[in-house]
Amino acid sequence: xxxxxxxxxxxxxxxxxxxxxxxxxxxxxxxxxxxxxxxxxxxxxxxxxxxxxxxxxxxxxxxxxxxxxxxxxxxxxxxxxxxxxxxxxxxxxxxxxxxxxxxxxxxxxxxxxxxxxxxxxxxxxxxxxxxxxxxxxxxxxxxxxxxxxxxxxxxxxxxxxxxxxxxxxxxxxxxxxxxxxxxxxxxxxxxxxxxxxxxxxxxxxxxxxxxxxxxxxxxxxxxxxxxxxxxxxxxxxxxxxxxxxxxxxxxxxxxxxxxxxxxxxxxxxxxxxxxxxxxxxxxxxxxxxxxxxxxxxxxxxxxxxxxxxxxxxxxxxxxxxxxxxxxxxxxxxxxxxxxxxxxxxxxxxxxxxxxxxxxxxxxxxxxxxxxxxxxxxxxxxxxxxxxxxxxxxxxxxxxxxxxxxxxxxxxxxxxxxxxxxxxxxxxxxxxxxxxxxxxxxxxxxxxxxx
Amino acid sequence: xxxxxxxxxxxxxxxxxxxxxxxxxxxxxxxxxxxxxxxxxxxxxxxxxxxxxxxxxxxxxxxxxxxxxxxxxxxxxxxxxxxxxxxxx
Numbered sequence: 001x002x003x004x005x006x007x008x009x010x011x012x013x014x015x016x017x018x019x020x021x022x023x024x025x026x027x028x029x030x031x032x033x034x035x036x037x038x039x040x041x042x043x044x045x046x047x048x049x050x051x052x053x054x055x056x057x058x059x060x061x062x063x064x065x066x067x068x069x070x071x072x073x074x075x076x077x078x079x080x081x082x083x084x085x086x087x088x089x090x091x092x093x094x095x096x097x098x099x100x101x102x103x104x105x106x107x108x109x110x111x112x113x114x115x116x117x118x119x120x121x122x123x124x125x126x127x128x129x130x131x132x133x134x135x136x137x138x139x140x141x142x143x144x145x146x147x148x149x150x151x152x153x154x155x156x157x158x159x160x161x162x163x164x165x166x167x168x169x170x171x172x173x174x175x176x177x178x179x180x181x182x183x184x185x186x187x188x189x190x191x192x193x194x195x196x197x198x199x200x201x202x203x204x205x206x207x208x209x210x211x212x213x214x215x216x217x218x219x220x221x222x223x224x225x226x227x228x229x230x231x232x233x234x235x236x237x238x239x240x241x242x243x244x245x246x247x248x249x250x251x252x253x254x255x256x257x258x259x260x261x262x263x264x265x266x267x268x269x270x271x272x273x274x275x276x277x278x279x280x281x282x283x284x285x286x287x288x289x290x291x292x293x294x295x296x297x298x299x300x301x302x303x304x305x306x307x308x309x310x311x312x313x314x315x316x317x318x319x320x321x322x323x324x325x326x327x328x329x330x331x332x333x334x335x336x337x338x339x340x341x342x343x344x345x346x347x348x349x350x351x352x353x354x355x356x357x358x359x360x361x362x363x364x365x366x367x368x369x370x371x372x373x374x375x376x377x378x379x380x381x382x383x384x385x386x387x388x389x390x391x392x393x394x395x396x397x398x399x400x401x402x403x404x405x406x407x408x409x410x411x412x413x414x415x416x417x418x419x420x421x422x423x424x425x426x427x428x429x430x431x432x433x434x435x436x437x438x439x440x441x442x443x444x445x446x447x448x449x450x
Numbered sequence: 451x452x453x454x455x456x457x458x459x460x461x462x463x464x465x466x467x468x469x470x471x472x473x474x475x476x477x478x479x480x481x482x483x484x485x486x487x488x489x490x491x492x493x494x495x496x497x498x499x500x501x502x503x504x505x506x507x508x509x510x511x512x513x514x515x516x517x518x519x520x521x522x523x524x525x526x527x528x529x530x531x532x533x534x535x536x537x538x539x
C-alpha cells in the first residue's frame with residue numbers, strides 16, 4: 001500500500017518541480033508509401049500519418065488526465081524521407097504532406113526529413129540534402145536531421161561541408177524570425193533510430209511500424225532532491241540522482257505502456273534524457289550548480305555533468321524494460337535558464353560546452369552564433385563534434401543557429417520551449433582549407449571491433 | 451479501479467463536505483481519508499474506488515477541478531498506477 005508521504009512526493013514533483021512527460025512520439029514506417037509518382041507518394045504519406053497517428057493527441061490528453069501529469073509534446077517520427085522520396089525525387093512535396101498531416105492531427109512536430117550519409121551519399125541523397133533549407137523554411141512542423149558520421153564508418157567530410165552550407169542557407173531563408181529554421185535541423189554522429197526528441201527524431205529502418213517512444217523530463221525534481229543533501233559527498237549525490245531518475249523513468253514507462261495499449265502500437269523505448277525548459281526550476285545547469293559549482297561553465301563542470309549523466313542512466317535503466325533514444329542530460333543553451341544566464345555572464349563558452357558533450361548527450365545544442373559565421377566554420381564545429389562522437393562511441397549532434405543580422409552581444413528570441421539565447425562567439429581562425437579538402441575521416445581503430 | 455484525490459490549499463469550512471458530496475453524487479466510494487493542516491495549508495488525501503462512476507477520468511478531473519476553483523483550493527485526481535509505478539520496485 002502506498003503511503004501518504006509517497007503520494008505527496010509524487011504530487012509535489014508534478015505541481016512544484018515541473019515533472020512532466022516531455023514527449024510521446026509515435027514512430028511510423030513509410031516504406032509502404034513509396035511510389036515513383038511524387039504526388040502519389042505524398043498523398044500516401046499524408047493518409048498514413050493521419051490514419052495511424054490521428055488519435056495521438058487525444059490519447060495524450062486522456063493519459064494526462066488519468067495520471068494527472070502534463071504531457072508537453074505529441075510528435076511523430078517517420079522513416080528517413082531521403083529513402084521514401086528516392087524513387088520519385090519529390091522530397092519537398094513529401095515535406096509539405098508531412099506538414100499538412102501534422103497540422104491535421106494537431107501534433108507539435110514531425111521528424112524524419114532525414115538522411116543517413118555517414119559513409120557516402122547517393123546522387124538522390126545529395127539532392128535531398130540540398131532540399132532541406134527550403135523544406136524547413138516552407139513548413140512549420142517538419143524537423144530534419146542528417147547523420148554524417150559513425151564509429152563504424154568514420155566521418156563523411158563531404159556531407160559535413162554540405163551541412164554547414166545547409167545551416168547557413170536555412171538561417172538566411174528564415175531570417176525574418178531570428179533564423180529559427182535552424183532550430184529544426186540537427187547534424188548527428190552515431191544517430192539513434194528510436195529518438196523521441198526533436199529535431200533529431202526519425203523512425204530508423206530497423207524499427208517496427210507504429211512504435212511509441214517516450215521522453216521524460218524532470219531537472220527540477222533532481223535539483224530539489226539534491227537540495228535535501230547540501231553536505232552529502234558525491235557518492236550520496238549520485239545515489240540521490242539515481243533514486244530520483246528511477247522514479248521519473250517509472251512514470252515514463254507507465255505512460256509509454258498505456259499509450260501503446262490505447263493506440264494499438266508497440267512499446268518502443270523510454271528515453272531517460274533530462275530535458276530542461278527555459279522555465280525557472282527546470283534547468284540542468286542548476287543541477288550542476290546545486291552539486292557545487294558557482295555557475296555552470298566553471299572548471300569541474302564536465303566532471304559534475306559526467307556524474308549526473310551516469311547516475312541518471314543507472315537509476316533509469318532498471319525502471320524501464322527498454323531504454324533507448326539519446327538517454328542522457330541535455331544541455332541546450334537557449335532552452336535552459338541556467339545555461340542562458342551562464343552564457344550571458346561569460347561563464348559558459350562554446351569551448352566548455354564542447355568538452356561537456358564528451359560526457360553527456362547530446363551535443364552543441366541550440367546555440368546562437370553570429371549571423372556572419374562562414375559555412376566552413378559551422379562545418380568545422382560539426383566535424384569536431386562528430387570526432388568526439390565517433391571516437392567515444394556515443395551520439396553527438398550540432399544544432400547551431402547563425403542568427404542572420406545578429407552579432408556577439410545580441411540576443412536571439414525563439415519563443416516557447418525553444419527559449420532565447422545570447423549570441424555566443426566562435427573562433428575566427430579559419431578552418432576553410434581543412435573543410436574544403438573533402439573526403440572521409442576513417443573509422444577509429446576501435447570502430448573495427450569484429 | 452482505484453485512484454487518489456489530493457486536496458491542497460488554505461484551510462476553510464466545507465472542504466471535505468464539498469468533495470465528498472461531489473463524489474457521492476457520482477457514485478464514487480471513499481475508502482480512506484487522511485488530512486493534515488500544516489502552517490495553515492490544508493492537505494487531504496482520499497483513496498477512492500471509481501469503478502461505479504459513469505464519468506471518465508477526464509470528466510472527473512474537470513469536475514473536481516471546478517469544485518476546487520469554487521473553494522479556491524487545488525483538487526486533483528490520479529489513477530493509483532502512477533503512485534505504484536513510482537514507489538515500488
